[in-house]
Amino acid sequence: MAYQLLRGKKGIISGALDENSIAWHVALRCHEEGASLTLTNAPIALRMGKIHELAEKVQAEVIPADATKSDDWKNLFTRAKEIHGGGVDFVLHSIGMSPNVRKNKPYTDLDYDFYFKTLDISAASFHKMIQTAYHLDAINEWGSIVGLSYIAAQRVFPNYNDMADAKALLESIARCWGYHYGIKKKVRVNTVSQSPTPTTAGTGVAGFDVFYRYAEFMSPLGNATADDCANWCVLLFSDLSRKVTMQNLYHDGGYSCVGVSEKLMELFSRNA
Numbered sequence: 001m002a003y004q005l006l007r008g009k010k011g012i013i014s015g016a017l018d019e020n021s022i023a024w025h026v027a028l029r030c031h032e033e034g035a036s037l038t039l040t041n042a043p044i045a046l047r048m049g050k051i052h053e054l055a056e057k058v059q060a061e062v063i064p065a066d067a068t069k070s071d072d073w074k075n076l077f078t079r080a081k082e083i084h085g086g087g088v089d090f091v092l093h094s095i096g097m098s099p100n101v102r103k104n105k106p107y108t109d110l111d112y113d114f115y116f117k118t119l120d121i122s123a124a125s126f127h128k129m130i131q132t133a134y135h136l137d138a139i140n141e142w143g144s145i146v147g148l149s150y151i152a153a154q155r156v157f158p159n160y161n162d163m164a165d166a167k168a169l170l171e172s173i174a175r176c177w178g179y180h181y182g183i184k185k186k187v188r189v190n191t192v193s194q195s196p197t198p199t200t201a202g203t204g205v206a207g208f209d210v211f212y213r214y215a216e217f218m219s220p221l222g223n224a225t226a227d228d229c230a231n232w233c234v235l236l237f238s239d240l241s242r243k244v245t246m247q248n249l250y251h252d253g254g255y256s257c258v259g260v261s262e263k264l265m266e267l268f269s270r271n272a
C-alpha cells in the first residue's frame with residue numbers, strides 16, 4: 001500500500017545489485033511513495049548486476065561510484081544536485097564487502113590488506129559519503145541518512161568475521177555524524193540493524209542458512225524481509241521520523257531482545 005510519504009522528496013540509493021539486494025526493495029518502495037531517485041553502485045556492479053533494469057522501473061539515472069573514493073562521491077552528489085535541481089532529502093548507504101569473508105580467511109588469521117579493504121568499503125565509505133555531502137551542502141534541511149548494519153556489531157557471530165568490526169565502526173560513524181550534521185542542518189543519521197536476508201552479500205557469509213533459520217526460530221515476529229526493511233527505510237526517510245537520529249535501530253522481528261525462544265527449546269529437546 002502506498003501513502004505518498006515521500007511525495008516531493010529526492011533521494012540517492014546505493015547498493016542495488018540485483019532483485020535480492022535490500023537496496024533494490026528500498027528503491028521500489030521509495031518510488032511507490034512518490035520520491036524521485038538517483039541510483040548508484042560500483043562500476044563493476046553496474047556491468048555485472050541488474051541496476052539498469054531497476055533504473056527503468058523507478059525512472060532514475062544511474063551514476064557509478066566506488067564508495068571508497070571521495071572523488072566519486074563528489075561527482076555523484078554534484079550530478080544529483082543537477083538532476084534534482086538542488087539538494088536531496090535522503091541517502092541510503094547499502095554497501096558491504098569483505099575480501100576476508102570471500103577468501104575464507106577466518107577472524108583468527110586475517111589478511112590485513114583485506115581487513116583494511118573491508119573497513120574501507122563497508123564502514124569508512126559511510127564517513128566519506130557523509131563528509132562529501134556535508135561539504136557540498138548536498139542534503140536538504142531535515143534530510144535523512146540511513147546505513148545498514150547487523151547485530152554482529154554487538155554480539156559474536158563467528159562466521160561474520162571482520163564484517164563485525166566494520167559494522168561496529170559504521171554504527172559509530174552514524175552517531176558521530178548524526179551529531180555534527182544535526183547541529184549544522186538538522187540532517188539525521190541512523191543505522192538499521194537488519195535480520196539476516198538472503199542477498200549476494202548475506203549468503204556469502206559461511207553458514208548463512210543456519211543463522212538465518214536460527215534467527216527465524218528466535219524472533220517472535222520472524223525475520224524481517226528486504227521488503228519489510230524497505231518499509232522501515234521509507235519511514236526513516238519521511239517526515240514522520242524527524243526527531244530520530246544517532247540511533248542504531250533494530251529491525252529484526254524482536255530477535256535482539258530474545259534470550260531463547262520456546263520454539264528453539266522445543267527443537268533442542270527433540271534432538272536431546
Ligand SMILES: NC(=O)c1ccc[n+]([C@@H]2O[C@H](COP(=O)([O-])OP(=O)(O)OC[C@H]3O[C@@H](n4cnc5c(N)ncnc54)[C@H](O)[C@@H]3O)[C@@H](O)[C@H]2O)c1
Nearest residue numbers: 015017021022042045067095096148196197199200201202
Ligand atoms: N543480507 C543480510 O543478511 C544483511 C543483514 C544486515 C545488514 N546487511 C547490510 O545490507 C547492506 C546491503 O547488502 P545486501 O545484503 O543487500 O547485499 P548486496 O550484495 O545485494 O549489496 C551489497 C552492495 O554493496 C556494493 N558494493 C560493494 N563494494 C562496493 C564499492 N567499493 N563501492 C560501491 N558499492 C559497493 C555491491 O555492489 C552491492 O550492490 C550491506 O551493508 C550489508 O552488510 C545485510
